[in-house]
Structure formats: C-alpha cells, structure tokens
Amino acid sequence: MELQKPRGTRDFLFEEMKERKFVENTMRKVFETYGYQEIKTPIFEDLSLFTLKSGEGIIEEIYHFQDKGGRDLALRPELTAPVARIYLNQLQKAAKPIKMYYFGSCFRYERPQAGRFRQFWQLGCELIGGKSPDCQAEIIALAAHCLEELNLEDYQIHLGNLGILRGILNQDGVSADNQDQIMAIVDKGDVEELRKLLNELKIGEKSENILLELIGIQGTQEIIYDVKTIIKDYPDALKSLKELEELLIMLESFGFADYIVNLGIARGLDYYTGCVFEIYVEGLGAQKQISGGGTYNLIEVFGGDHVESAGFAFGFDRVMEALKKQKTRPPLKSRLEVFVAPISSETKLNAFKIAQKLRKNGIITDVELSGRKLKKILSFADNSGARFVVLVGARDLENGEVTIKDMETGNQEQIPIESVADVLDNRINPSQ
Numbered sequence: 001m002e003l004q005k006p007r008g009t010r011d012f013l014f015e016e017m018k019e020r021k022f023v024e025n026t027m028r029k030v031f032e033t034y035g036y037q038e039i040k041t042p043i044f045e046d047l048s049l050f051t052l053k054s055g056e057g058i059i060e061e062i063y064h065f066q067d068k069g070g071r072d073l074a075l076r077p078e079l080t081a082p083v084a085r086i087y088l089n090q091l092q093k094a095a096k097p098i099k100m101y102y103f104g105s106c107f108r109y110e111r112p113q114a115g116r117f118r119q120f121w122q123l124g125c126e127l128i129g130g131k132s133p134d135c136q137a138e139i140i141a142l143a144a145h146c147l148e149e150l151n152l153e154d155y156q157i158h159l160g161n162l163g164i165l166r167g168i169l170n171q172d173g174v175s176a177d178n179q180d181q182i183m184a185i186v187d188k189g190d191v192e193e194l195r196k197l198l199n200e201l202k203i204g205e206k207s208e209n210i211l212l213e214l215i216g217i218q219g220t221q222e223i224i225y226d227v228k229t230i231i232k233d234y235p236d237a238l239k240s241l242k243e244l245e246e247l248l249i250m251l252e253s254f255g256f257a258d259y260i261v262n263l264g265i266a267r268g269l270d271y272y273t274g275c276v277f278e279i280y281v282e283g284l285g286a287q288k289q290i291s292g293g294g295t296y297n298l299i300e301v302f303g304g305d306h307v308e309s310a311g312f313a314f315g316f317d318r319v320m321e322a323l324k325k326q327k328t329r330p331p332l333k334s335r336l337e338v339f340v341a342p343i344s345s346e347t348k349l350n351a352f353k354i355a356q357k358l359r360k361n362g363i364i365t366d367v368e369l370s371g372r373k374l375k376k377i378l379s380f381a382d383n384s385g386a387r388f389v390v391l392v393g394a395r396d397l398e399n400g401e402v403t404i405k406d407m408e409t410g411n412q413e414q415i416p417i418e419s420v421a422d423v424l425d426n427r428i429n430p431s432q
Contacts, residue, residue: 008110008118015332020320022330023150024103027123027314030146034138036101036125041082043105047072052302053081053271063107063118075107080311083126084298092304096129103316115287115318124293124313132295133247135310136275140247141254143279143291143312151328152319155281155290157258158218159247160265162294163240163274164231165211171234172207186215186266210234215264221248223261240274247275271298277312281322290318337428339381340367343374343393351392354402354420358390361421363428382407388424 005011012020028038047064064074076082079102091098103123112118125142127135140157147155165186169179178201185194191212198208210230217223224245231237244261251257259277267276276294284290293312300306323329338358342351348368355367366384368377374391381389391403391412401414404423415423 006118008112010117010119018332018335019323019330020316022332023320023323024123024316026149026330027146028101028103030142030149031101031125034099034142034145036099039083039086039100039102040104041076041079041086041102044073044075045082045085047074049081049085049302050074050077053084053298061108061110063109076104077108078106079104079122079124079313080126080296080298083128083311084302084304087128087299087307088302088304091128096307097135098128099125100128101125115284115321117317121316122313123316124291124311126309126311128299128309129307130310132308132310133243133250133275136277136295137247137250137254139293139310139312140251140259140277141256143277143293143314144256144258146314147279150319150323150330152281152322153326153328154283155279155322156260157277157279158260158262158265159244159275159277160261160263161240161244161247161275162266162272163243164227164237164263165214165266167237167240168207168210168214168231168234169203170236172204174201174203182211183266186264189264191215218260218262218264220261221245224248227263243274267292267294271296271301273297273308275310281318281325283325284318284322287318287321290315290322335364336366336384336386337364338366338388338390338424339377339384339386340365340390340392341374341377341381342368343391345371347392347394347397350397351390354390354392354417357421358424361425363421363424378405387428390420390424 050058050062058077062074062077064072067073083100083102087098101124103121105119105121107119109118110116125139127139140159144157162183165183166179169182182194182197185197195212198211213230214227217227224241227241228238231241251259265276265278272294274295277292278289279291280288281290282288291312291314293310295308295310297306297308299309340351340355342348351367355365358365366386372380378389387407389405389407391405393403396402396414400417402417402420403412403414405412
C-alpha cells in the first residue's frame with residue numbers, strides 16, 4: 001500500500017519551511033509594528049457561521065461534517081467570519097478600534113489547480129470599529145509595507161469604492177439582491193454577462209451606460225474629476241466618490257501613493273460597504289491576486305450592532321509563489337551554528353554536556369548521536385551547514401580543553417572547556 005498525501009494538499013520540507021517562516025515572521029513584525037495583536041480561532045466552526053455569511057451554496061465548496069454528537073461543523077474556508085464570532089462572543093464591550101491579526105490554514109473543497117489548493121494559508125487583519133476612510137488608509141499602507149519588506153516587485157494595488165456603483169443602482173430602485181448579483185458579475189470581470197443581466201433587470205439605459213463605463217475606468221488620482229462628471233446626477237454615488245478621494249489624500253500622509261484607481265473592483269461579497277482594494281502580481285496567471293479587502297459590516301449580518309470595520313488578507317501561498325517567480329529568495333542563513341563531535345565513544349557523554357551548555361547559551365547546536373567515525377561526522381556537519389565543529393577528544397579533555405574547527409577556513413584551535421560558549425558566541429555574533 002502506497003501512502004499519499006490527500007489531493008489538493010502539500011508537504012513542505014526544511015528549506016521551503018525556512019522560507020515560509022521568514023516571510024511569515026516578516027509580515028508578523030510589520031502587523032505588530034502597526035499595533036495589531038494576534039488571535040487564533042478553531043480550525044473548525046459551526047457550519048452555520050459560514051452559511052449565515054455566504055449562503056447555503058457555500059456548503060458545496062467546503063469541507064463539512066457531523067461530529068459524534070450530531071453537530072454540523074465545517075473546516076474554516078476563511079478567517080473573517082471566525083473573527084466576527086470572536087467579537088460577538090468576547091469583544092463587544094472592548095474599547096474601539098480593535099486591531100487584530102491572524103495566520104492560519106483554511107480549507108475549500110474545489111478542484112486543485114495552479115495556485116489553488118484545498119488546504120491553504122491566510123495572513124490578514126481586521127480593524128473593528130474604526131472610521132472609514134481613515135482605517136482603510138492604514139490597512140492599505142500596512143499591506144504595502146509588508147510587500148516592501150519582502151522586496152516583492154511588480155505588484156499593483158487597485159483601489160475602488162463599492163458605494164459609487166451601488167449609488168447608481170439605488171437611484172434606479174434596484175433591489176439589494178439584484179445589486180448583489182450585479183456586483184458578483186462585476187467582480188468576475190465579465191462585461192457581456194453584466195450587460196445581459198442589466199438588460200434583464202431593465203436598468204435604465206443611462207444608468208446602464210454609466211455602469212459599463214465606470215467599471216472600465218482605471219488610472220491615477222486625476223481620473224476623479226472625470227468620474228465626477230460622469231456621475232454628477234447621482235448624489236449617493238458622488239458621496240462615495242468623495243470618500244474615495246479622501247482615502248487617496250490620506251494615503252499620501254501614510255507615505256503611499258503607488259496605486260491604481262479601479263472602479264471595476266467589486267469583491268463580490270455583499271457585506272462590503274465602501275472602499276475596497278485588491279493586490280495583483282503579474283506573472284501568476286489567473287491567480288495573480290495575492291490580497292484583497294475593504295470596509296465591511298459583517299457584525300450586523302450575525303445579529304450584532306452596526307459596527308463599521310475594515311480588513312484584508314494575504315493569500316500566503318500566492319505571496320510565496322510570487323516571490324519564487326521573481327526569484328526573490330529570503331536572506332536565510334544556515335540555522336545550524338555548531339556541531340559537537342565526540343572523537344570516540346568514550347567522550348560522547350562529555351560531548352552531550354558541551355552541546356547542552358551551548359544550547360542553554362542560545363547557540364543553535366547539533367551533536368553526534370549515531371556513533372559514526374570522525375570523517376563521516378565532519379562530512380555530515382559540513383552538509384548540515386554548521387559553521388563550527390567542536391571536536392571532543394580524550395587527550396584534549398585531560399587538559400581541560402576542546403578543539404574548535406572553523407568549517408569555512410579549516411582552521412583549528414584548542415580552547416578551555418569553560419570558555420567554549422563565550423568564544424563561539426563571540427565568533428557567531430561578532431557585533432553583539
């Protein structure tokens with residue numbers, strides 16, 4: 001019987017995990033620099049948490065099951081709904097805004113393809129109870145800051161505001177359900193399907209033409225004036241455009257101006273209410289979107305008060321793929337700093353003591369555990385990337401010494417056993 005990993009999942013070995021941990025830790029540091037605190041939620045939740053948010057249709061797209069008590073549960077397909085549950089359960093009385101971030105695996109039952117897996121990771125944040133567009137400006141700057149720290153290139157941040165399109169539809173009396181259908185098609189970018197639906201819904205010719213024109217508009221801050229002219233007869237849409245204009249001004253204060261205004265962004269989820277953004281990286285094909293977010297009111301969907309919030313998430317696996325495509329490898333150093341090698345079986349107990357002393361002084365240390373001959377030990381230590389090897393021999397021990405071998409230069413020297421930790425620490429971290 002050949003054991004295989006489940007379809008749509010992956011194994012990550014040592015070097016790849018080093019790269020993933022570096023990227024994860026870099027992003028964590030940026031999130032925490034902005035005052036966000038980490039949370040963890042269960043890997044499975046009540047199924048109703050996701051059907052309330054996304055409708056019954058999501059059941060076909062996720063892993064769901066009954067436990068031994070007959071409860072309907074689901075592996076989480078995303079992390080925004082669990083965050084809303086946490087807020088309703090424990091944080092309603094907390095001072096606002098509440099800043100939290102998360103990193104964890106999610107699951108969707110879909111056909112695996114390039115860039116899409118059944119188990120994947122998200123790293124994102126939620127800012128609950130903040131004022132828009134202020135909070136939106138901060139999270140966009142935060143997302144850009146993460147990518148700058150990773151030295152990712154050729155990414156584009158597209159900004160829009162759903163209120164502009166919805167303001168036009170509201171004025172034409174289009175129902176909320178029909179608006180959601182329209183937004184879902186705008187999100188897909190299918191102009192012909194959108195045109196067909198607008199005709200079926202008997203949207204006025206003027207509004208239809210304006211909608212079709214708006215979703216094709218992309219550019220810099222200068223396009224705001226043109227959009228004002230196009231929607232001048234739609235007060236609600238103008239109000240949302242002003243909010244978008246304020247966001248662009250605020251982004252300059254956050255030191256970020258490298259964006260594209262794109263009124264065709266819809267996000268396709270009905271709980272998004274205002275400013276939205278997506279981040280694309282060229283070269284990833286159909287899976288070029290590595291992040292998305294915006295302002296939303298999910299709390300009210302779950303029966304809570306109206307609490308304006310903003311958030312976004314990185315598709316962590318897509319970020320890793322983008323870095324790989326661009327050959328932007330993290331600056332990883334060998335994690336193994338010292339290998340302790342007993343020259344004979346008689347000195348192995350002393351070798352263990354020395355290894356433990358080094359470890360307790362914060363030096364990343366391995367020690368020979370297989371009883372190999374010295375030549376093979378040195379070969380193994382070299383292949384493991386160890387910078388230094390501590391040779392523990394009987395004659396040196398009689399003199400209260402050990403031999404340190406520098407694997408880069410080949411130089412060897414004897415030092416007192418009581419000094420081994422200090423000597424190695426100074427050589428590994430010379431600037432400290």
